[in-house]
Amino acid sequence: EAGVAQSPRYKIIEKRQSVAFWCNPISGHATLYWYQQILGQGPKLLIQFQNNGVVDDSQLPKDRFSAERLKGVDSTLKIQPAKLEDSAVYLCASSLDPAGGELFFGEGSRLTVL
Amino acid sequence: AQKITQTQPGMFVQEKEAVTLDCTYDTSDPSYGLFWYKQPSSGEMIFLIYQGSYDQQNATEGRYSLNFQKARKSANLVISASQLGDSAMYFCAMREGLGSGGSNYKLTFGKGTLLTVNP
Numbered sequence: 001e002a003g004v005a006q007s008p009r010y011k012i013i014e015k016r017q018s019v020a021f022w023c024n025p026i027s028g029h030a031t032l033y034w035y036q037q038i039l040g041q042g043p044k045l046l047i048q049f050q051n052n053g054v055v056d057d058s059q060l061p062k063d064r065f066s067a068e069r070l071k072g073v074d075s076t077l078k079i080q081p082a083k084l085e086d087s088a089v090y091l092c093a094s095s096l097d098p099a100g101g102e103l104f105f106g107e108g109s110r111l112t113v114l
Numbered sequence: 115a116q117k118i119t120q121t122q123p124g125m126f127v128q129e130k131e132a133v134t135l136d137c138t139y140d141t142s143d144p145s146y147g148l149f150w151y152k153q154p155s156s157g158e159m160i161f162l163i164y165q166g167s168y169d170q171q172n173a174t175e176g177r178y179s180l181n182f183q184k185a186r187k188s189a190n191l192v193i194s195a196s197q198l199g200d201s202a203m204y205f206c207a208m209r210e211g212l213g214s215g216g217s218n219y220k221l222t223f224g225k226g227t228l229l230t231v232n233p
Binding site: 033040041042043044045048056089091093102103104105106107108110 | 118149151156157158159160161164205207220221222223224225226
């Protein structure tokens with residue numbers, strides 16, 4: 001069974017530029033999560049999707065971050081314009097259902113904002 | 115207040131010895147789940163073990179066991195017979211509201227403990 005796929009693995013941009021990250025969850029997983037992990041910290045949830053609907057985006061900086069999961073499968077996270085403090089690893093995870101079982105994580109997309 | 119507290123930024127252990135990584139949590143929800151994840155330098159989060167709040171017995175998965183003390187709100191991870199490949203960041207995480215019938219069961223992570231296994 002294929003795992004959670006993310007791309008790109010690494011991205012370097014200058015502040016005020018834009019960037020997009022893509023995630024393809026495990027087949028059949030209805031719930032998809034985007035986490036932000038700043039160096040030295042634990043992951044912080046940015047947004048949670050159940051199929052193509054948003055369940056929780058309370059910690060998403062909506063003035064610059066957006067995410068979509070149009071067909072309830074893969075998802076895109078966009079940052080525009082990027083700030084220095086957005087430098088982090090962006091982890092995508094999926095689970096079969098929101099209430100039980102573990103989250104399966106991708107390898108992450110490492111963003112450096114100069 | 116922190117929901118998940120991991121008080122050990124770093125831990126060292128000799129190969130083949132056991133090590134305990136501490137985790138305390140804070141919740142008023144009667145139904146919750148506790149997870150431990152391993153994050154090697156490659157960056158991927160690897161699920162290790164899960165304990166439900168109503169589980170009567172401590173969870174075990176191979177060399178991993180979870181020392182669950184509900185009254186103390188602690189969920190320490192015990193790794194027996196440490197191996198060099200166990201060197202990694204370890205995160206404790208909690209999922210609340212499992213009995214509420216809702217759909218938001220986000221996982222909240224602690225800050226992690228960096229484990230180094232010495233040969």
